[in-house]
Amino acid sequence: MLTISKELADRIVAHARADHPDEACGVIAGRNGVPERFIPMENAERSPTFYRFDSMEQLRVWREMDDRDEEPVVIYHSHTATEAYPSRTDISYASEPDAHYVLVSTRDDDEVEFRSYRILEGVVTEEEVRFIP
């Protein structure tokens, strides 16, 4: 289960809305599995169908997390025309076994889908999301 503050969840959705129709992506860093620090990332692909963290930005952010004893608790990205479910490429490139992979869909202007998954060795497991104040 992913437990996340309403504020952080809202920031993910706001980022996804802002970058629509391109996919938005980012990280929430934290300790002991608790998401705390919101880090929006550049989508180096600037694409409506693909995302990739900029490699230099990723190095900087990963080092910073290391220095602060944090881990990438949440890795999020948006789908802009399809449901918030991991695509085949999402599954094959998933490389953080301890992360919650959050997907947001912005295909609908009014409603937002916010879902979370574990992706481990090609196997996707959806998990419950609990929003806390």
Place this chain on the structure above:
Amino acid sequence: MAIEVRIPTILRNYTDGAKAVAAEGATLDELITNLESRHPGIKDRLVDQGSLRRFVNVYLNDEDVRFLGGLGTPLSDGDTVTVLPAVAGG
């Protein structure tokens, strides 16, 4: 020629859980070959058909080796090589 190699979580099963290991080599290619002799299986996760895998980022100190010389990038004593799987998808 000792070089520190920083290993991402997903590859630590090859390094007995170590976050960083030492290896040697005058180029990145040699370093990876040396790494393979110490941690069998790891090379295949980094290299495919003679070049770096597309979705693995390798950095020499603060630079992405793609902008240096790829596998041919020369290394010096005291360098740090960092491996990070790209975060990507569709």
